Amino acid sequence: MNKITSLFNIKYPIIQGGMIWNSGYKLASAVSNAGGLGLIGAGSMYPEVLREHIQKCKKATDKPFGVNVPMLYPNIEEIIKIIVDEGVKIVFTSAGNPKTWTSFLKENGITVVHVVSSSVFALKAQDAGVDAVVAEGFEAGGHNGREETTTFTLIPMVKDKISIPLIAAGGIATGRGMLAAMALGADGVQVGSRFAASFESSSHQNFKETIIGVxxxxxxxxxxxxxxxxxxxxxxxxxxxxxxxxxxxxxxxxxxxxxxxxxxxxxxxxxxxxxxxxxxIAGLIKEILPAEDIVNEMIAEFEHAKLEVVTFGF
Structure with missing residues (x-):
């Protein structure tokens, strides 16, 4: 057990990113069932569609899962109400001020994580009362911070500033990448692109096949x-x-x-x-796989790489 597995009550410190148009209940439940933490991506869902995905996810897994909420999207109040009404226990917020909803969510028994792109915003998130932060480097796909700080630069800088658990994101799709991020101070990793190219991702097959050709x-x-x-x-x-x-x-x-x-x-x-x-990191993704296989391959490679470091010093 480490800080992230303890915080979410999961087996492995791997969080599946709540990507728009990719992260429906099928992907979230598959990752959770495999031992990671699956996230439903609320950013591309109308409120009632989100409710449906939450309800289906609860039926598809008895493991913890969460919802990613980009706060810049409309209907935010309705989305938050649905999350509370449906008994979701974990929320990742992004693209907004963490002070806006953190206190309300925590008052309703929800663990809150905020996505940041700098140590300045990480401190603001910590001050707002979040339980952990995701520090995302600009290698990441989709919407990014303006700082253009790379993940390997960002993680130790954020680690130096905060006392709450730290999740690394941006450019992580392998067990070796996971080990490297954790060596720099991360307690776990958030993985997006690798899970976009999974069987359970809700994106179009054309997009998945394009990913593996990048x-x-x-x-x-x-x-x-x-x-x-x-x-x-x-x-x-x-x-x-x-x-x-x-x-x-x-x-x-x-x-x-x-x-x-x-x-x-x-x-x-x-x-x-x-x-x-x-x-x-899509340049390293060469095949579309079941989410469970992705989790298992990452953990196996992580353990092998860790053993190499201990045994051979590299």
Missing amino acids: QEGDTQLTLKELAPVRLIKNKFYKDVQELYEKCPTKEELATLLGRARAKRGMFEGDLTEGELEIGQ
Whole structure:
């Protein structure tokens, strides 16, 4: 048992990221059943869809699971009410001020974790009363912090500032990556991209197959004027870059982005005009696997790598 397995009452300190259009109840329950902590991604769900996924997840697993809540999305009050009404015990918040909902959630018996991109925000989250933080480096897919601090730089800096449990995220998809993050001070890891390419991920098969074809350098952090997001370099990404050459306003960027661009790409499988969010670590992902196999492979590699370090000193 370590701080993370004790906090969530799970077997392994592996948290599946609550990714939009990927993290439905099937993925969350599969990861929880495998010994990690599965998260339902509320960011791409209408409130009643979220309720349905929570109810189905409770039937699919008797293990702990949680919900990831990006606080910048609409209907936040209704989402929080559903989480409380349905008896969810773990909530990961992101993209907002942790002071807004932490006290209310904790008053309702919920363990709260907040996602941060800097030690400054980690301290603010700790001061707000969260139970742990996820420190996410800019290697991560999807929406990112503006600091562009890499995971291996971020983790020891955050560890130096806080006293609550620390979860590392961004660029972690293997047992060796997990060991490295924990050697730098993390108590556990949050894994997104690797679980996006799982059988149980709710994303489109086209997107999953694109992930396993990604090579080093095929993703880029862009749209910083709106909200920094890491994308696969497809036609939509190239359209964004062409617009940047004209020194666009925020309004022009928002017009190009439009509505539901991420849904179009990841959920509906439009590989040309859709927004395809994935992390840099996708370059190491070569096959689509069941979530249970992903967890088991990570733990086996973690234990083997740890033994190598102890035995051979490398």
